[in-house]
Amino acid sequence: MTLxxxxxxxxxxxxxxxxxxxxxxxxxxxxxxxxxxxxxPGMGGVTLGVHPGDDATGYAADHLEPGLxxxxxxxxxxxxxxxxxxxxxxxxVRTGPVAGAAGRVIGQHAYVLTxxxxxxxxxxxxxxxxxxxxxxxxxxxxxxxxxxxxxxxxDLLDGLGITTGADGRLRVPVAARVPxxxxxxxxxxxxxxxxxxxxxxxxxQGEDLSLGLEVLRIGDVVVLEDQDHRYGRGYRPGYxxxxxxxxxxxxxxxxxxxxxTLLSGPTSAFDVVDDPGANLSNAFAAMGVSA
Amino acid sequence: MNxxxxxxxxxxxxxxxxxxxxxxxxxxxxxxxxxxTGEGGVVLGLHLGDSVFGFDADHASPAVSLIHPExxxxxxxxxxxxxxxxxxVRAGAAAGAVGAVLGKRxxxxxxxxxxxxxVLAQLVPGDVMVVRxxxxxxxxxxxxxxxxxxxxxxDPAVLPTLSVVIDGxxxxxxxxxxxPSKLIGNGIGRPAHQWDLDLQVDATTAAAxxxxxxxLGDLVAVDDLDVRHNAGYRRGWVTVGxxxxxxxxxxxxxxxLMPIMCVPQQVIEVTSAxxxxxxxxxxxxxxxxxxR
Numbered sequence: 001m002t003l004x005x006x007x008x009x010x011x012x013x014x015x016x017x018x019x020x021x022x023x024x025x026x027x028x029x030x031x032x033x034x035x036x037x038x039x040x041p042g043m044g045g046v047t048l049g050v051h052p053g054d055d056a057t058g059y060a061a062d063h064l065e066p067g068l069x070x071x072x073x074x075x076x077x078x079x080x081x082x083x084x085x086x087x088x089x090x091x092x093v094r095t096g097p098v099a100g101a102a103g104r105v106i107g108q109h110a111y112v113l114t115x116x117x118x119x120x121x122x123x124x125x126x127x128x129x130x131x132x133x134x135x136x137x138x139x140x141x142x143x144x145x146x147x148x149x150x151x152x153x154x155d156l157l158d159g160l161g162i163t164t165g166a167d168g169r170l171r172v173p174v175a176a177r178v179p180x181x182x183x184x185x186x187x188x189x190x191x192x193x194x195x196x197x198x199x200x201x202x203x204x205q206g207e208d209l210s211l212g213l214e215v216l217r218i219g220d221v222v223v224l225e226d227q228d229h230r231y232g233r234g235y236r237p238g239y240x241x242x243x244x245x246x247x248x249x250x251x252x253x254x255x256x257x258x259x260x261t262l263l264s265g266p267t268s269a270f271d272v273v274d275d276p277g278a279n280l281s282n283a284f285a286a287m288g289v290s291a
Numbered sequence: 292m293n294x295x296x297x298x299x300x301x302x303x304x305x306x307x308x309x310x311x312x313x314x315x316x317x318x319x320x321x322x323x324x325x326x327x328t329g330e331g332g333v334v335l336g337l338h339l340g341d342s343v344f345g346f347d348a349d350h351a352s353p354a355v356s357l358i359h360p361e362x363x364x365x366x367x368x369x370x371x372x373x374x375x376x377x378x379x380v381r382a383g384a385a386a387g388a389v390g391a392v393l394g395k396r397x398x399x400x401x402x403x404x405x406x407x408x409x410v411l412a413q414l415v416p417g418d419v420m421v422v423r424x425x426x427x428x429x430x431x432x433x434x435x436x437x438x439x440x441x442x443x444x445x446d447p448a449v450l451p452t453l454s455v456v457i458d459g460x461x462x463x464x465x466x467x468x469x470x471p472s473k474l475i476g477n478g479i480g481r482p483a484h485q486w487d488l489d490l491q492v493d494a495t496t497a498a499a500x501x502x503x504x505x506x507l508g509d510l511v512a513v514d515d516l517d518v519r520h521n522a523g524y525r526r527g528w529v530t531v532g533x534x535x536x537x538x539x540x541x542x543x544x545x546x547x548l549m550p551i552m553c554v555p556q557q558v559i560e561v562t563s564a565x566x567x568x569x570x571x572x573x574x575x576x577x578x579x580x581x582x583r
Contacts, residue, residue, distance in 0.1 A: 031521075
């Protein structure tokens with residue numbers, strides 16, 4: 001059954017941001033789980049060649065942020081941009097050679113992360129200005145009052161095939177199940193900001209680090225078991241959180257591919273079903289990219 | 292102990308004043324607003340051995356919070372201060388009094404300095420202190436160090452007075468409880484040399500993991516947790532720490548555990564005493580700090 005929501009009560013707000021540069025410091029190196037130093041790209045700027053549906057791990061990268069990494073220069077405006085933007089929102093380019101191009105938000109990571117066609121990304125650079133059509137915070141599922149919706153464009157949940165099941169529970173197809181042991185950095189932060197790093201996905205490193213999550217893809221819908229993300233993010237037996245993988249490979253220990261939070265509530269309110277096709281790439285194909 | 296020569300530094304710490312934003316409310320795990328009390332600065336009425344669940348407070352510590360006004364110096368102060376280090380009050384009504392480092396807290400960084408009650412009663416935010424920081428870089432005996440085992444955040448000289456016995460190739464540790472790594476909240480993925488780990492338990496969930504009797508100063512062991520290069524999940528590694536704050540109402544937070552040791556499981560024998568464990572006490576801190 002199609003979801004019943006309060007979407008007719010929600011308003012769209014037009015926000016601006018810019019492609020933020022990758023950042024470094026004079027010490028250059030960070031260290032991985034084994035104490036080995038690394039200098040690797042991934043955060044900030046325009047990251048090429050990785051889109052929803054592609055492998056999340058297996059790159060020589062740290063905190064891989066696919067596509068554009070967007071911030072606002074002014075701190076309070078930036079927090080509004082980070083908090084109000086939702087996964088699936090349309091982003092349009094205002095400046096540079098591909099002005100007018102449109103993409104969609106795949107998640108937050110202290111930047112708004114946005115996927116564009118590879119041909120557009122190839123021509124974009126740090127400093128390019130964008131408009132974010134922010135729409136979705138405050139969304140409620142009127143038939144699922146115990147479940148709190150976060151960071152979800154109202155069209156996204158339908159696009160991901162999330163429905164009300166015959167038994168009244170929220171039926172959510174997921175590409176992967178994530179045990180509580182995997183939850184890393186991001187715990188304790190508000191669930192409208194950044195994402196939750198998952199450990200156990202250090203492709204190419206030791207077996208003792210693995211929780212089998214090297215198979216994750218960018219855009220995968222995942223279930224986080226025993227996690228309550230309704231008001232912040234934390235471990236709580238009996239609660240379930242649904243997220244979408246918005247970042248990829250990490251070498252920094254305690255970090256990893258991360259889901260942006262979409263839904264959270266009591267485990268009994270969800271009917272989670274395994275579906276390898278539960279990925280943003282399929283939802284975006286259904287939604288199109290025009291505003 | 293095969294210890295290298297450890298370097299001591301005198302680091303400046305200023306007693307912190309609590310800070311709040313324009314909106315006094317934080318949000319608890321169930322979405323209810325609350326005003327955080329007891330977080331940082333000088334907190335009275337709280338003692339080593341008190342229940343971490345016994346107060347309607349947020350991350351309160353029985354020790355005063357020390358910071359440095361420059362953020363980089365604040366990180367260094369936090370990184371280098373270790374359990375048991377002597378702290379001397381340099382100015383103010385309690386000038387000349389001594390105490391000892393109980394722990395540290397993360398993000399911007401805070402050192403938690405314990406003082407006897409009569410000294411604590413004279414302290415105010417802004418008081419200047421000297422932390423004789425020593426301990427980072429200390430080594431475990433060769434057989435354990437060769438396997439990668441490490442000490443952190445502890446003056447090795449205080450270890451023999453705790454319920455931790457390091458004997459050649461093996462360690463025995465008496466703790467309040469031994470818990471799985473999935474309980475670790477804030478602090479995971481962060482540098483454990485300058486950031487504590489929150490145990491995600493509250494008064495209603497602690498019994499399920501054997502921590503219903505958790506008290507300030509207790510030692511706790513965490514399985515499958517490696518804190519040597521950031522804190523993260525690694526099968527077969529055990530981290531032992533000291534509880535330095537009460538719990539917090541916020542999701543993902545809880546009593547703060549400062550790690551002091553991280554070793555492979557095969558070299559450590561952990562004994563839990565849920566009812567009668569004794570960890571870091573006021574008497575030990577007084578002894579370490581040289582309180583007369």
